[in-house]
């Protein structure tokens with residue numbers, strides 16, 4: 001039986017006014033382009049083509065919302081990295097992501113990092129940004145935005161390399177995020193990632 005039997009695409013948002021109503025719970029997915037984000041979303045939701053929607057022309061720079069169950073959504077953020085985004089593009093999606101961060105329903109951020117690259121400066125910036133939500137500024141650390149890192153494509157690493165990548169990521173992330181090895185292709189860590197998502201959806205947050 002599928003964990004999320006009624007997944008549906010909701011909307012591609014080009015501006016905050018197009019976001020779904022800020023009720024229920026949602027989890028954002030982010031990562032550098034090509035990190036394996038779409039494959040991770042598909043594996044975790046057990047939908048082979050769900051995240052393909054986000055890759056269709058016209059939608060790649062938008063925030064794509066999917067409903068996994070009533071009141072439970074994921075938000076697929078545009079991939080980042082490579083050449084710095086053109087200024088015009090940054091001007092449109094910086095406010096978009098800024099508005100997402102302040103949403104009541106946002107429970108946390110799943111960050112996909114290629115296990116062979118490890119956690120980089122851009123990933124650390126995104127985590128710092130997520131945790132600097134003004135909504136969270138007066139909350140104790142344990143109540144701030146949760147971040148979980150998937151070290152993706154772990155099938156490309158040997159067991160020793162995987163253990164080393166995990167150790168190094170833990171050292172780089174400290175208390176700012178939890179982290180696990182993951183492979184959509186090799187089916188590594190899918191249950192663990194699903195458990196994190198479900199635990200976050202279950203968190204009551206005001």
Ligand code: GDP
Pocket residue numbers: 031032033034035036037038039040079152153154155156182183184185186
């Ligand atoms: P996105 O751009 O972050 O959404 O990444 P995609 O999910 O589209 O994956 C980018 C590339 O990495 C594709 O060629 C995938 O086939 C490959 N890829 C994704 N996940 C895995 C994985 O778990 N193992 C391996 N070996 N390759 C993967």
